[in-house]
Amino acid sequence: MTELVKIILFGTLVALFVSVNALFLVWMERKVSARIQLRRGPLHVGWEGLLQTVADAVKLVSKELTLPKEGDKFLYLLAPALVFAPLLAAFLVLPLGPGLVIRDLNVGFLFVTSLTNITFIGIFIAGWSSNNKYALLGSMRAVAQNISYEIPLLLSTMGVVLIAGTLKMSGLVAAQEKLWFAALQPAAFLIFLCASLAEANRAPFDIPEAESELVAGFHTEYSGMRFALFFLGEYTAVFISSAIATTLFLGGWRGPLLPGPVWFLLKTYAVVFVVMWIRWTFPRLRSDQLMNFAWKVLIPLGIANVFLTAVVLVFLK
Amino acid sequence: MFKYFKEILSGFWSLVVGMGITLRYLTKKPVTLIYPKERLPIKRFKGPIAFVTDGKTGDHLCIACNACIKTCPSRCMSLVAQKSAVDGKRVLTDFKVNYMLCSLCSLCIDVCPTDALKHDDPNYDMVSLTQKDLVMDLLEPFRAKGTPLTQIPTVPAAAVAPKPAPPPGPA
Structure with a gap:
């Protein structure tokens, strides 16, 4: 019975956090992009336009939900849920503070990936x-990209796992008591950052939704709240990859003075800021450049990093 | 092999440089003006016709000579001058510009012997919901301030005027 209460409570909290987080991140993205381009960004709704995204969400909810005429209706309705739901599950293993994990699984972040x-x-x-050529092209690109970038993403984490000797999130945080893994494994940290950008379909790796070529990529045909789910999913994915980067490389919730959860969120939003900063600095990569970058740069470097780490660890023993 | 690493390093460095540039821009002040609240002073903008304010007296410079009204190609101006009750000089009592007709040709400004007219430069958001607002009384701001020239008592027009100049005025 307590288990059921726990599930409902945590589920509600996570759902609440996800929506508030997405609203905040959209606002933050607009502000960061505006300031980089010497603009001001949203200003008028709420303090510094903080409620602008709420107004946008209300607009999205009130929009008509359309169905493509020749589309596959069942799959069309299934897709947004399938994109969004797994991201919620990732909150299960994020360590917010000492002992503040919903489930400290043995497989840790592997569960998330x-x-x-x-x-x-x-x-x-x-x-x-969607039965739309832009949507199909976008989703094909997304799959190709994600298969390629999954490899460097996991390779970069292997060095950390070798040092920590565990996949558990709490174990990984505990292993960084003296020194952050970002200092021990700088190359791995950079590879992880690049690969997680590509995994979250963020610019400069946003070819699946490249708006100048593909209208909006895979979500071209979606409208209203279904589109909002994709959007919510994108920003939640950014948050999750940043949170994992924080846990694996930036010492997790560890920090002086402030309590654990505050440090964790501070570090995570700092990483999110870097992600946005990268997005508004670099142009989009071409498809072939994207593949070259994964297979010719990230993966060899990742393998070399794992090899070097293993060799050093063997000699230190 | 050496070339490969050199390429990666130089590429990485170029990314760092690019991010440095955007970070510098991030710390700069935004150039956007929040328009209705903040305004940009525009020089040499042909705004609606207005009176020049004399720096010394704070008054207008119009002597009611009718030169502008004669030269106006679109006949959008009108003025009324009356006899002063003090010394019998001509005193401007009414000056209207119908902005709906004005073609902003600046001929009235060129022809004015006392340089009393100008384009109202900062007034660049002229828009109104009624036609009334667009027939502008140029003397109004001076009356509101109560400048000396607007305070001169005049002889009622009917008592003197043998020939009251009918203003061609707003159509």
């Missing part, structure tokens, strides 16, 4: 069921 991969099936289904 394996679950978020379901998202790409959702993206492909979205592109396929």
Whole structure:
């Protein structure tokens, strides 16, 4: 019985956090992009335009939900849920503070990466069921990109896992008591950052939704709240990859003075800021450049990093 | 092999440089003006016709000579001058510009012997919901301030005027 209460409570909290987080991140993205381009960004709704995204959300909810005429209706309705739901599950293992984990699983972040991969099936289904050439092209690109970038993403984490000797999130945080893994494994940290950008379909790796070529990529045919779910999913994915980067490389919730959860959120939003900063600095990569970058740069470097770490660890023993 | 690493390093460095540039821009002040609240002073903008304010007296410079009204190609101006009750000089009592007709040709400004007219430069958001607002009384701001020239008592027009100049005025 207590288990059921716990599930409902945590589920509600996570759902609440996800929506508030997405609203905040959209606002933050607008502000960061505006300031980089010497603009001011949203100003008029709420303090510094903080409620602008709430107004946008209300607009999205009130929009008509359309169905493509020749589309596959069942899959079309399934796709947004399939993109969004696995991302919620990732909150299960995020360590907010000492002991503040919903489930401290043995497989740790591997659970997150394996679950978020379901998202790409959702993206492909979205592109396929829309029966639209832009959507299909976008989703094909998304799948190709995510298969390629999954490898450097996991390779970069292997160095950290070798040092910590565990996949558990709490264990990884505990292993960084003296020194952050970002200092021990700078190359791995950079590879992880690049690969997680690509995994979250963020610029400069946003070819699946490249708006100048593909209208909106896989979610071209979606409107209203279904589109909002994709949007919510994107920003939640950014938050989750930043949170994992924080846990694996930036010492997790560890920090002086302030309590754990505050440090965790501070570090995570700092990483999110870097992600946005990267987005508004670099142009989008071409498809072939994207593949070259994954297979010719990130993966060899990742393998070299794992090899070097293993060699050093063997000699230190 | 050496070339490969050199390429990666130089590429990475170029990314760092690019991010440095955007970070510098991030710390700069935004150039956007919040328009209705903040305004940009525009020089040499052909705004609606207005009176020049004399720096010394704070008054207008119009002597009611009718030169502007004669030269106006669109006949959008009108003035009324009356006889002063003090010394019998002509005193401007009414000056209207119908902005709906004005073609902003500046001929009235060129022809004015006392340089009393100008384009109202900062007034660049002229828009109104009624036609009334667009027939502008140029003397109004001076009356509101109560400048000396607007305070001169005049002889009622009917008592003197053998020939009251009918203003061609707003159509």
